Amino acid sequence: MSALRAAGVSKVFRFGTNIPSEGDFVSVIFILKPAVPLTENLANQIKLLKGSNLKREFHVWYVPKKNSLCEKVLEREGVWGDITFRNYSMGFIPLENTYMSLESLDFVRNCFVYNDPSDLYNVAMYLWEFQKHFGQIPELLGKGDAAKIRRENEDNDSPV
DSSP states (O other): OHHHHTOOOOOOOOBOOOTTOOOOOEEEEEEOOOOHHHHHHHHHEEEEHHHHHSEEEEEEESOOOHHHHHHHHHTTTOGGGGGGEEEEOOOOOEEETTTEEEEOOHHHHHIEEEEEEHHHHHHHHHHHHHHHHHHOOOOOOOOOOOHHHHHHHHHOOOOO
């Protein structure tokens, strides 16, 4: 919270609660996961705030990145043109000295149930960013079918 205050943030509201439209703030930043129900809630919130007499700037930071479904919802609701977008990748969140979390709630479902490995890109990018700051990790261990495929490719000296 102190980091937000240092950046000039005067008031923080939990997403899903109604932001009072009579406030004298000009910029509103929403930080949310790219999910259709959350985006519909976002559109309703922006419509309420646009109804006041103040001219406001709306910024939406999708964590980790926006998707086309959310854009379509905002277009359908008529607020897409009022928003400045940004992708905000939180990366690893340190929970203890030796424990970090990716906070990707849908990772297991997407990767293993729907067989969609696109979230692995985020994991790779976070590991790369981590190594950029703290040095190369000497040994990474993998488990499961994907690790087996990677090992076979390394043994064959073929690129992945």
